[in-house]
Amino acid sequence: MIRLEDLTLFVRSAALGSFSGAAREADLLPGQVSAAIQRLERELDTRLFARSTRSLRLTAEGERYLPYAQEMLATMAAGQERLRGDGAALSGLLQVAAPSDLGRNVLLPWLTDFRRSHPALTLRLYLSDQITDVFRDPVDVAIRYGHIEDASFVALPVAPDNRRVLIASPDYLARNGRPASLSDLAHHRCLLYQVNGRAYDKWSFPTEAGRQVVEVQGQLYTDDADIVRRWAVQGEGIAYKSWLDVGGDVLAGRLEVLLPHQPGESTPLQIVCPHRKQFSPAVRQLQALLKDKCAGLTAGLAHLR
Numbered sequence: 001m002i003r004l005e006d007l008t009l010f011v012r013s014a015a016l017g018s019f020s021g022a023a024r025e026a027d028l029l030p031g032q033v034s035a036a037i038q039r040l041e042r043e044l045d046t047r048l049f050a051r052s053t054r055s056l057r058l059t060a061e062g063e064r065y066l067p068y069a070q071e072m073l074a075t076m077a078a079g080q081e082r083l084r085g086d087g088a089a090l091s092g093l094l095q096v097a098a099p100s101d102l103g104r105n106v107l108l109p110w111l112t113d114f115r116r117s118h119p120a121l122t123l124r125l126y127l128s129d130q131i132t133d134v135f136r137d138p139v140d141v142a143i144r145y146g147h148i149e150d151a152s153f154v155a156l157p158v159a160p161d162n163r164r165v166l167i168a169s170p171d172y173l174a175r176n177g178r179p180a181s182l183s184d185l186a187h188h189r190c191l192l193y194q195v196n197g198r199a200y201d202k203w204s205f206p207t208e209a210g211r212q213v214v215e216v217q218g219q220l221y222t223d224d225a226d227i228v229r230r231w232a233v234q235g236e237g238i239a240y241k242s243w244l245d246v247g248g249d250v251l252a253g254r255l256e257v258l259l260p261h262q263p264g265e266s267t268p269l270q271i272v273c274p275h276r277k278q279f280s281p282a283v284r285q286l287q288a289l290l291k292d293k294c295a296g297l298t299a300g301l302a303h304l305r
Contacts, residue, residue, distance in 0.1 A: 002043050004076065006036040007069050010048060013037065014066055017056055090282045091120035098143040101226035101245045102269075103127040107143065110293055114286060121282060129194060129225050141273045141283055143290075145242060147266070155270040156287045159244060159294035161301065164203075164264035167246050167255040171235035179238070179258055182214050189237035190216035191228045203240045204265045216240075242267050247297050269294060 012022040019033040026033070041048055048062035058066065098107055104127060115123040126139060143158070166179075179185055182205060192201050199221065205212045218237050222228060229246055232239040233254050239246070243264075249255040271287050 090118040095124040097126040159269040166258040169235040190218040192221040
């Protein structure tokens with residue numbers, strides 16, 4: 001008889017390309033994962049992985065079997081959720097990936113309170129500005145900025161009206177003046193960070209004549225968007241960031257919005273996962289909480305128009 005645990009380890013080993021990686025996720029020894037795969041192979045009378053000292057890859061039979069294994073696990077999970085029902089206490093493991101700045105400074109207290117409200121729920125939070133691969137990485141959902149155009153993903157809206165804003169500290173503006181137009185940005189120190197692995201130094205703005213792209217430059221650059229916000233607060237330059245990231249600093253007077261009548265680029269926030277079946281009661285309740293919280297923050301954007 002095929003064990004559910006062995007099937008789970010097979011799917012995660014295939015995704016990670018490593019017995020060791022699957023073992024770390026499950027808090028097991030690599031040998032235990034290897035033994036589980038061998039049991040599964042004996043049950044199926046089929047070799048699922050081609051192993052060597054340096055690599056692990058699925059055999060042709062393993063490739064064919066993988067989608068059926070994934071479907072079996074999804075069906076089991078859906079059945080468990082149906083038995084529990086949306087009104088039951090949340091339990092199990094919820095793995096969430098989020099951008100660094102938003103995660104640390106906005107989402108963290110909300111997620112902590114959410115977990116506290118559901119004592120049987122285990123939350124794993126992964127923060128990074130690298131785009132999480134929800135098909136391969138060990139996460140259930142990813143909280144992402146931007147428009148999701150890839151039809152292979154399913155997305156739940158969290159803050160559809162969010163957009164970027166130009167911001168700087170009162171100290172920077174006192175020393176360097178305030179830009180009067182988008183073209184003035186070329187004469188200011190701008191704070192740069194990575195988007196999709198590349199320097200975000202071409203800032204896009206919607207105008208009546210169409211999209212206007214302004215190329216900017218500066219002496220400070222980072223792969224962590226949270227550092228850009230901190231540099232801006234410290235008076236190091238002008239940043240162009242999501243309102244959700246900097247709205248609290250603006251309302252507290254640490255930052256000021258520049259060119260408030262010039263709309264910034266639309267950056268909706270959403271919860272993304274590979275399949276609708278992964279929208280468990282925990283994910284749906286999390287979406288409802290974040291949507292309500294973000295609506296209170298994005299309401300401040302109305303005063304900028």
